[in-house]
Amino acid sequence: MDGDELRRLATRVTAVAEQARRVAVRAGGVSGVSWQSAAAEAFRARLAEEAHAVRGAAGEVDSVARALMRHAQAVEVACTPLVLPVAAAGVLAGRVWRATTEAGGPR
Amino acid sequence: MSEALQVRGGVGGIRARLDDLQACAGLLRHCAAELGALALSLARMLATPQLQATVTSAPVSLAAVDASAAAALAGPHGLPSVAARLEAIGVALGLAAGGYRAADSAADAAVHQAELAAGVVVGRAIAPVLLPAVTGAAAGYVLAGRLRLLPGSGPGTGTGGPSGTGNCGPPGPLRLLADLAGTGGPSTEHAVAAVPGMVSGLPVPMVLGTPGVVAALASPVREVPALAGLVGLLGPVVPGLAEPGRVRVTMRPGREVRPPADLGDLTDRIAGCYPPDDQPAPTATIRVDLVSPEPGRRAWVVSIPGQQEMSLRGGTNPFDLAGDVHAMARQDTAARRSVLAAMEQAGISRGEPILLAGHSQGGMVAAGLASDPGVRARYDITHVVTVGSPIAGYPVPDDVQVLAVEHTDDVVPRLDGRANPDRHGWVTVERTLHAPGALADAVTAHDLDTYRGTMRLVDRSRDLSVQAFRAGLDPFLDRPGATGWAMEFVAQREPVPGQAP
Numbered sequence: 001m002d003g004d005e006l007r008r009l010a011t012r013v014t015a016v017a018e019q020a021r022r023v024a025v026r027a028g029g030v031s032g033v034s035w036q037s038a039a040a041e042a043f044r045a046r047l048a049e050e051a052h053a054v055r056g057a058a059g060e061v062d063s064v065a066r067a068l069m070r071h072a073q074a075v076e077v078a079c080t081p082l083v084l085p086v087a088a089a090g091v092l093a094g095r096v097w098r099a100t101t102e103a104g105g106p107r
Numbered sequence: 108m109s110e111a112l113q114v115r116g117g118v119g120g121i122r123a124r125l126d127d128l129q130a131c132a133g134l135l136r137h138c139a140a141e142l143g144a145l146a147l148s149l150a151r152m153l154a155t156p157q158l159q160a161t162v163t164s165a166p167v168s169l170a171a172v173d174a175s176a177a178a179a180l181a182g183p184h185g186l187p188s189v190a191a192r193l194e195a196i197g198v199a200l201g202l203a204a205g206g207y208r209a210a211d212s213a214a215d216a217a218v219h220q221a222e223l224a225a226g227v228v229v230g231r232a233i234a235p236v237l238l239p240a241v242t243g244a245a246a247g248y249v250l251a252g253r254l255r256l257l258p259g260s261g262p263g264t265g266t267g268g269p270s271g272t273g274n275c276g277p278p279g280p281l282r283l284l285a286d287l288a289g290t291g292g293p294s295t296e297h298a299v300a301a302v303p304g305m306v307s308g309l310p311v312p313m314v315l316g317t318p319g320v321v322a323a324l325a326s327p328v329r330e331v332p333a334l335a336g337l338v339g340l341l342g343p344v345v346p347g348l349a350e351p352g353r354v355r356v357t358m359r360p361g362r363e364v365r366p367p368a369d370l371g372d373l374t375d376r377i378a379g380c381y382p383p384d385d386q387p388a389p390t391a392t393i394r395v396d397l398v399s400p401e402p403g404r405r406a407w408v409v410s411i412p413g414q415q416e417m418s419l420r421g422g423t424n425p426f427d428l429a430g431d432v433h434a435m436a437r438q439d440t441a442a443r444r445s446v447l448a449a450m451e452q453a454g455i456s457r458g459e460p461i462l463l464a465g466h467s468q469g470g471m472v473a474a475g476l477a478s479d480p481g482v483r484a485r486y487d488i489t490h491v492v493t494v495g496s497p498i499a500g501y502p503v504p505d506d507v508q509v510l511a512v513e514h515t516d517d518v519v520p521r522l523d524g525r526a527n528p529d530r531h532g533w534v535t536v537e538r539t540l541h542a543p544g545a546l547a548d549a550v551t552a553h554d555l556d557t558y559r560g561t562m563r564l565v566d567r568s569r570d571l572s573v574q575a576f577r578a579g580l581d582p583f584l585d586r587p588g589a590t591g592w593a594m595e596f597v598a599q600r601e602p603v604p605g606q607a608p
Contacts, residue, residue, distance in 0.1 A: 001157045001158055001160065005157070006158075006161070009158070012152060013149065016145050016148060016149050019141075019145055020142060023138045023142055023145075026134065026138055027135060027193060030131040030135055033127050033128060033131045034124050034127060035124065035128055043199075043200065043203075046196060047135075047196060050189065050193055050196060053189045053192065054142065054189050056184045056189075057142070057185055057186045057188070057189045060175070060178050060179035060182065060185055060186075061145075061179045061186065063178065063179065064149070064153070064172065064175045064176050064179050067168070067171045067172040067174075067175040067176075070168050070171065071161065071172050074164070074165035074168035075164045075165045075168070077165075078164040079164060
């Protein structure tokens with residue numbers, strides 16, 4: 001996987017976090033049910049906690065996406081020292097071949 | 108006279124709230140399943156060999172990815188963990204809703220057991236008095252009938268009028284009893300529910316009637332319909348209780364009318380089915396209104412009157428005492444057949460919405476038709492509106508919207524011995540007419556004219572359940588461009604061959 005592929009993966013992971021947040025909104029909406037009692041109040045408090053927890057879990061998924069973005073950058077940086085010498089060697093080899101052919105070359 | 112309305116059932120009722128709880132439980136469980144699926148999807152994204160192959164390029168940042176993935180997928184705040192907790196809350200909420208339902212049903216059952224037990228005790232206590240009284244009354248009835256002394260012995264015995272009780276109403280002691288029962292309100296319902304227990308409490312030899320009566324008593328009589336079935340068995344002895352079910356229905360010429368504007372107009376249409384108070388009612392009238400809210404669409408309003416004939420000797424009007432008793436017993440009646448014949452002759456087709464509106468016995472007929480799978484296979488009855496009718500026990504399906512309007516002072520809606528169901532599609536509106544501490548006027552309370560006033564209040568009600576019901580009446584009510592066509596049908600009992608008319 002190169003940096004671009006890792007960034008695309010990070011985008012998909014961010015989408016998962018967004019879906020989890022939408023689930024949190026739907027679950028939190030259940031507290032509006034017309035139920036009045038002490039148990040209902042306890043239920044609403046617990047539901048608010050859990051909706052908050054779902055948003056927290058979405059945040060954890062966001063952390064994965066951020067880690068992937070950093071990883072993408074790190075992979076690109078790690079690849080750079082290898083790419084430059086290879087490119088330089090290619091350029092050098094080209095110049096040597098041209099010099100050789102122009103100086104006397106096969107006659 | 109108080110204008111306050113008590114509303115039970117419908118979208119604002121307890122059952123609807125339990126339905127809401129159950130729906131919310133389902134929603135939470137669905138959310139939990141969705142979070143679980145998201146966790147699985149995330150795990151699949153991160154478990155690819157291509158991602159792990161980048162370890163050679165950037166092992167440290169990959170380790171950070173792995174650590175955050177572990178927290179998101181396996182930590183206490185991760186997706187699977189919160190999904191499991193949400194599922195648990197959903198299950199708990201569903202159990203709570205189920206528990207409320209079970210408690211509700213258990214309470215109903217316990218109350219009914221207590222009512223029956225109280226009735227049995229009373230039945231055993233009054234047995235020594237009842238035997239001579241019943242024997243004497245029966246002998247007197249037979250003798251008076253032979254001597255043609257009974258009211259209704261001669262021609263023109265109908266009582267007519269939308270009061271359903273005629274001009275004179277019940278005799279003094281009965282009227283006082285009805286007024287007392289009307290004053291009792293819901294307590295009267297419990298008392299009525301105890302009556303089957305009271306009958307069960309009577310020693311079998313007490314009721315030395317037809318073999319059918321004895322056979323019926325051999326099985327426990329637990330509900331009012333079963334008791335009404337027993338009373339109906341007296342038909343061979345008391346002609347006014349016999350229900351041969353034969354009826355002839357003829358259509359009068361139709362006329363163009365405005366469609367009903369509201370519930371008050373619907374009640375007015377029922378009132379128009381009654382004969383004038385001072386005229387005998389050898390025939391009954393059923394009205395069928397065709398409403399076309401727009402070209403090509405048709406809806407139907409069927410208006411059904413209540414009892415018009417009280418004679419124990421029977422008559423030709425199908426809306427009579429026998430109709431009451433047999434409708435209460437959930438049996439076929441001539442009144443029911445009359446309405447079905449009217450619907451057939453009016454040309455109602457399958458797929459066209461039908462609103463059945465009835466007063467007193469008419470309401471029972473409406474609820475009975477809406478509960479009958481055979482009728483529902485033929486017609487699309489979508490709405491039932493009843494005023495002053497005992498319809499609690501009819502198994503009206505959930506997809507039929509019911510509005511039952513009752514005065515707490517009116518004894519008739521209490522005669523089924525149970526409260527109307529509290530459910531999403533069934534709204535019960537109650538109004539108490541008498542002042543606190545005063546004696547109810549049960550006859551006026553059952554009068555359709557009084558109900559017309561109450562229905563005007565229902566039209567103005569801002570109650571959530573009532574508003575939701577009214578909103579569903581749209582296809583049946585007047586609007587710009589709508590047209591209406593009224594048809595009236597006259598129904599009359601046909602004599603049974605071989606019997607004197």
